[in-house]
Amino acid sequence: MTETNWRVRPEMRDDAPAVRAVNAAAFPTEAEAALVDTLRKDSLVWLPGLSWVAEAPDGSIAAHALLSRCWVDGVPALALAPVATAPEHQRRGAGSAVVRAVLEAARWYGERLVLVLGHPEYYPRFGFVPASRYGIRPPFEVPDEAMMALVLDDSASVPMGTIEYPPAFGV
Template identity: 45%
Template sequence: MPQQAWRTRAERPDDVARVHEINVDAFERSEEAELVDALRADAAWIDGLSVVSVDADDRPVGYALLTRCHIDDTPALGLAPCAVVTAQQRTGAGSAAIIAALDAARVLEESTVVVLGHADYYPRFGFGRAVDHGVRLSIEVPEDALMVLSLDGTDIPSGTVRYAAPFGI
């Protein structure tokens, strides 16, 4: 499908069920959708950092979530999950949601974002290999899969990423 300009906005209460559907559809399982539901009830949740991309009818089709994590004791954000309904994948809906979420985090004066994902996808948003900044997880993952981004140009803190409890790592 061709790239298109997507409108984005913060998730609203009436989007919760649809966000659940987006994650189940995109991942073809319920774990990510259940993770989002659990994070909504966790202290890691930050209002305004759950972002949807919407179609012409204002129906969410893409999703990106930033929640509080820490690199050692330094507050950071974790980007996960990111999802797009199957019918709208490769149209830019996911990228639009991610960019809007990162922009919202900048407005909140956040400085560092961590993502565990595809090494060929996230660098387009400015993410680089976490290992190059001394950032690691408590579990083994491919070095290229863990990435970090400085939102404000400050140095990325080194240490071990501690995600919110619902992540289970």
């Protein structure tokens, strides 16, 4: 199944258990599933319309991508985390489809900057580059190529400084 075959849409209230199940199945622990649950309860960082799912042909949730509020030197930005695909749908384009959709939604909402800590072989396909190119750094040690940034709107300058994640991230 290719990426163009996935139906993507914003998460709906009734999707929460299925989103939790996808995140729990996609990672070795339930930490990411718990992260989504905790972020969902924080009205300062949970942004309606920026949690998206990809549906399998049978209507079940195949993949999930979440953008939540973070800051760089006090300037609002978005953190892309987690991105999860149910094991039976991995490597079929569901994850890519939902990431592209949530990034497009962020553009539509007028967001300017997205940050992701992830695989440097995967995220550049969406336009991410090392965050250090913009003078952005995480509040913890990670390989430079793993902390990435995507500027959605380059009409204003990109903030420089340290990323401040919401308390739910535990950093």
